[in-house]
Amino acid sequence: MFPEYDVIVVGAGHAGCEAAAAAATMGSSVLLITMNMHTIAQMSCNPAMGGVAKGQIVREIDALGGQSGIVSDKTMIQFRMLNLSKGPAMWSPRCQSDRMLFAQEWRNILENNPNVDFWQDTAKGILIEDGKACGVKTSLGIEIKSRSVVLTNGTFLNGLIHIGEKNFGGGRTGEKAATGITEQLVSLGFESGRMKTGTPPRVDGRSLDYSKMEEQPGDENPSKFSYTDTKSLVKQRSCWITYTNSEVHEILRTGFEKSPMFSGRIKGIGPRYCPSVEDKINRFADKDRHQIFVEPEGWDTVEVYVNGFSTSLPEDVQYAALRKIPGFENAKMFRPGYAIEYDYFPPTQLKSTLETHRIKNLFFAGQINGTTGYEEAACQGLMAGINAHRNVNNLSPFVLKRSEAYIGVLIDDLINKGTEEPYRMFTSRAEYRTLLRQDNADIRLTAKGFEIGLADExxxxxxxxxxxxxxxxxxxxxxxxxxxxxxxxxxxxxxxxxxxxxxxxxxxxxxxxxxxxxxxxxxxxxxxxxxxxxxxxxxxxxxxxxxxxxIEKEMQLVEKMNRLEDLMIIENFNYDVVSSLSFEGREKLKRTRPATIGQASRISGVSQSDISVLMLFIGR
CATH class of the missing domain: 1.10.10.1800 (tRNA uridine 5-carboxymethylaminomethyl modification enzyme MnmG/GidA)
Known part of the structure; x- marks a missing residue:
């Protein structure tokens, strides 16, 4: 029934779509497996792309030949360049998207690529032979062969949704969780953990009083993400800002005893920089109000995303509190907010290509690696798709340095430092951010994208x-x-x-x-x-x-660091023979298996003296 594919991509979220598109554009035969063909590239949380550091990532994806920037340009309803009052290293593009058009445009791109096939099913396990991934087994009992597998399961691995004291399995509201893969990988020696994220209620925009809110229009001369000839916006929809108040906070507190977060029913760690509204009023009790961003979900829908009101409190508490927010007095709720727990795999188990150390030709991308955000997921999917294609064609790995891209910073952070909470990109994570600006992503990366066969001439x-x-x-x-x-x-x-x-x-x-x-x-x-x-x-x-x-000063720092990056460490290097390494350093090096001295120097727990010892040993 099925041919053998070069690449099977499991999951059709932002990571999966970029992985499938990249590998197929470069010439691989790709099968994209999704539980629901109608939710390809669905924006599960807020309908927006970009933001601080995230906007730089979208531009980097585009510069390499990826699709997220093009899709964002074609489906945006508002554009803003953030941080214009600061230096250009901080300028960050962000757009409000039409949720339905975004998903439709991504599906069009994938369906118009002749190298992409689709299969609606759930992957229950990975087929493995001689330590290599060679396909997947689905819930229908079908075994589909491939030369590599990319897992982009998002929040679906043993996903558990919480609303107040209620909880039920699911990877997203209205969709079932995925089981089997975590259990198989753990049995093979992989380490797994639990994380959580959340989403706010959605409301009927017709029931809101915008006269009580602050208007937030788009830029007068809107820019765009893609370096291609996509069109700039001619008309835009405004977003709005309002605030919670002490009455809202008191109502929310009445639900704390039923909160799955405070009662301990949620074990996973949530995103530090995008806390739930109950977490905000608990942690910042001295604050008498918090910002609420009122964001339309598209051109032709009345549905509104209540950004800043993420919550898993009982639905009646959510509704009562919402209606005390200025402009929300008569609000009608479409659906309540909820929290979701899901499995992830600490990314220190990955190579810099996003291939796993334990199983060859098996790649992880997106929230399975402990990240949060569409942009972080999309860039991992792009890199995993590129390297899956290069792997099956016996080509050298494609890896971006920290000095070359925010994408390089993100992956380097993940594989060397790991993460115990959902990882989100910030400009402060990049030590060379004057070089990694949103305006020069094409100059930094397009030649690389062309060289590997992704960006066109x-x-x-x-x-x-x-x-x-x-x-x-x-x-x-x-x-x-x-x-x-x-x-x-x-x-x-x-x-x-x-x-x-x-x-x-x-x-x-x-x-x-x-x-x-x-x-x-x-x-x-x-x-x-x-x-x-x-x-x-x-x-x-x-x-x-x-x-x-x-710029010159940062270039000098890059040159110094590149000297360490050029010092390669053989793949199966025996750290046990280097007796002068510290115990912690040796254990961390054996676990992460760095490819270069530069990478080794960034591993948490590896000291500078460990690096000096290692350099001396390798030099001898």
């Missing part, structure tokens, strides 16, 4: 033209000078000191009070110089001019 040509244009702008700014008579009147209007002698455009642009757009508007000579260049190249050049000293 047009993407590469676009990047090469952008780099050429940026170089020309920077060069012309360094030699073009303005006299005091030409610019001083405008400098005064911009609140910056006048010049006393001729000054290059580079010197002027380095002033924090002046932007490249203001220079062009103020002086015809500058406007003429820039008229043949696109806005992306112009603003890329501006960042290079303003932040060149910071």
């Amino acid at each position: 047009q993407r590469l040509l676009n990047v090469q033209k952008k780099q050429k244009d940026v170089g020309e702008i920077i060069a012309s700014f360094s030699i073009t000078k303005l006299t005091p008579e030409e610019i001083n009147a405008d400098l005064e209007l911009l609140g910056t000191a006048p010049i006393r002698e001729k000054c290059t455009l580079t010197q002027l642009l380095r002033r924090p009070q002046i932007s490249i757009d203001q220079l062009a508007e103020a002086n015809p000579k500058v406007a003429e110089l820039l008229e043949n260049y696109g806005s992306d190249a112009i603003h890329q050049a501006e960042i290079h001019v303003k932040y060149d000293s910071y």
Whole structure:
């Protein structure tokens, strides 16, 4: 009935979709197994993509040739660039998405790829021969052969949903949990754990009074995620902000004794940076209000996502508390919020390719690795799909360094440090964030995507033209000078000191009070110089001019770290023969099996003296 596939992807969430699309685009035959064909790429939580650091990840996925940025651009209903008041390393794109269009667009992409087949079923176990994954067995008893398997099970592995004192099995509301895989992997020696996440109630937007809320419109000139020719938004839908109050908090407290979180019925650890509303009012008892973001779920639906009100309290308590929030006095609830517990596998059991150490050709991606968020899942799926394809074709691993991408930071953190709570990406996790900006993801990664057969040639040509244009702008700014008579009147209007002698455009642009757009508007000579260049190249050049000293400093740090990254450790290195290693260091090194000295230096519990001993031993 089934041919043998190159890659089987289990699960069709954000990780599974990117994994399937990547492997298939690169030439592998792919089977995507999902429990429900109607929930492919479903946005189970808030209908939004991007945000702080997450937006950078979406742009990196796009730069490599992935699909999340394209899907986001085609289905967004609002766009905002966050943190514009800060430096460009902090600028983060975010969009509000149409939930139904997002899923439909992803399905269209997958169905239009001739290398992707689909099967609606539940994977109950992995087929293993000689220590290698070679297919899956489904709930229908069917065995499907493949040369590699990518598990992207999300919250479905032994998922348990909690609402007040009620609980029932499920991977998402209305969908059953997946069983069998955890038990099999544990029997093979894998370590597993439990995590939890939650979601807020959904309400009828027709029943809300927006006049009592603060409007949050999109950007006046909205940008986008993809470096391709996707269209920018012409019209947008607003989001809204309101607040809880002491009355809301008191009502919520009445349900604490029935809370599965406070009663101890939930054993899994939840996301630190996205706590439930009951957790917020318990931990921050001194706060008399908390922000609520009121987010529409699409163009043509009245359903509204109540961001900031994630909860697993009894539904009657949720409803009573909701109706005390300004603007929600007459709110009608579509469905209550809930918490969900699920199995995950500590990611220290993975290689940097996301292949497991124990079973060859078996890859994990997404929440199965202890992460949270669509973007974190999608980038893992992309990397797992790439490496599954390369594995079956006997090609070298594709790994991104911490200095090359937030994706590299995320995977490096997971496999070397592990996580005991849902991992979420922040800009602060990246030590080279001046280099890893959202505006230059294409310059950093598109050539790599083209080299492995994922990004097409047009993407590469676009990047090469952008780099050429940026170089020309920077060069012309360094030699073009303005006299005091030409610019001083405008400098005064911009609140910056006048010049006393001729000054290059580079010197002027380095002033924090002046932007490249203001220079062009103020002086015809500058406007003429820039008229043949696109806005992306112009603003890329501006960042290079303003932040060149910071960029240079980080490049020097990268060069130092790369010396350690170039020192390889053989795959089956025997750490027991290095007698001077600390006991903890030896155990952590044996468990993680780092590929390089650089990776070893980032493993929690491996000291600098351990690294020195290891370098001396390998050197000898």
